[in-house]
Amino acid sequence: MTTVGLITxxxxHPLLAATAELLRREHRVVAVDPEGAGPADRGPLADVYLLKARTPRALALARGLEARGVPVLNSAGATALCQDRTAMAQRAAAAGLPFSATRTFGTLAELAADAGPAGPLVVKSRHSRRRDLVARVDSPVQLRELAHEWADEPVVTQEFAENSGWDHKVWVIDGRVFAALRRSELSPEGRGPTLPLASGQLPSGWAELAVDVGEVFGLDVYGVDVIATGGGAPLIVDINAFPGIRGQAGAPEALAALALRRAREAVAAA
Structure with missing residues (x-):
């Protein structure tokens, strides 16, 4: 019997709950709240852990588990890399991925004190987290208004690429691709519904591009936000470690199979 730990x-959460239900038919599942007070990495260990949380305490817990030789999916290092949008852009550019050109500013106030955007910009928190800053800015006036609320926020900017207003959400679990369309939160109508999309309905080469992202970033479970530019070429605007992947048929099965495989590999390598 394999024990699978959920760091969350x-x-x-729908994906985790469905995965746990599948695993519990023959295996054991334990949940570990990384914000709890106990030293969870010092007690009896699971055979493999799924790192769904991304807080500093969650990453510290994951590093402690890895130091004891337990596989964690995704690794603490890969998860942390995807939280720093500056480091993310640098890694993507070095690998030749079609990632949106990114500039970094120490604070939003520093950006606002600059000459201001020459054209539409997307301004994002440098450090990805829940309820972070993601906004389209079309003028210096808008930028100053945004800076009034987020003055001390470290930010990155990306040029706004004209597109259909819909993001392609591409998720990968151990090389298996899932996809959906979602109206962008930057569109005039605001974020809209998520529409299921078979991976075969993605533009040619996009599924392979998403798999390549995992190899470049060392990720097993991740999401890639892609837009089609005016010429139809893909442009990656964000990468997320262990996203929700809600409502995707087959995703819980793929995640359960990944966890069990990595646990078996760890035992074989011991």
């Missing part, structure tokens, strides 16, 4: 404060 929300074990009832």
């Amino acid at each position: 404060p929300e074990p009832d």
Whole structure:
């Protein structure tokens, strides 16, 4: 029997709950809240852990588990890399991925004090987290208004690429590709519904591009936000470690199979 640990404060998350239900038919599942007070990495260990949380305490817990030789998916290092949008852009550019050109500013106030955007810009928090800053800015006035609320926020900017207003959400679990369309939060109508999309309906080469992202970033479970530019070429605007992947048929099965395989590999390598 394999024991699978879930590093999350929300074990009832739809993807995790469905995965746990599958695993519990023959295996054991334990949830570990990384924000809890106990030293969870010092007690009896699971055979493999799924790192759904991305807080500093979650990453510290994951590093402690890895130091004890336990596989963590995704690794603490890969997860942390995807939280720093500056480092993310640098890694993508070095690998030749079609990633949006990114500039970094120490604070939004520093950006606002600059000459201002020459054209539409997307301004994002440098450090990806829940309820972070993601906004389209079309003028210096808008930028100053944004800086009034987020003055001390470290930010990155990306040129706004004209597109259909819909993001392609491409998710990968151990090389298996899932996809959906979602109206961008930057569109005039605001974020809209998520529409299922078979991986075969992605533009040619996009599924392979998403798999390449995992190899470049050392990720097993991740999401890639891609837009089609005016000429139809893909442009990656964000990469997320262990996203929600809600409502995707086959995703819980793929995640359960990944966890069990990595646990078996760890035992064989010991």
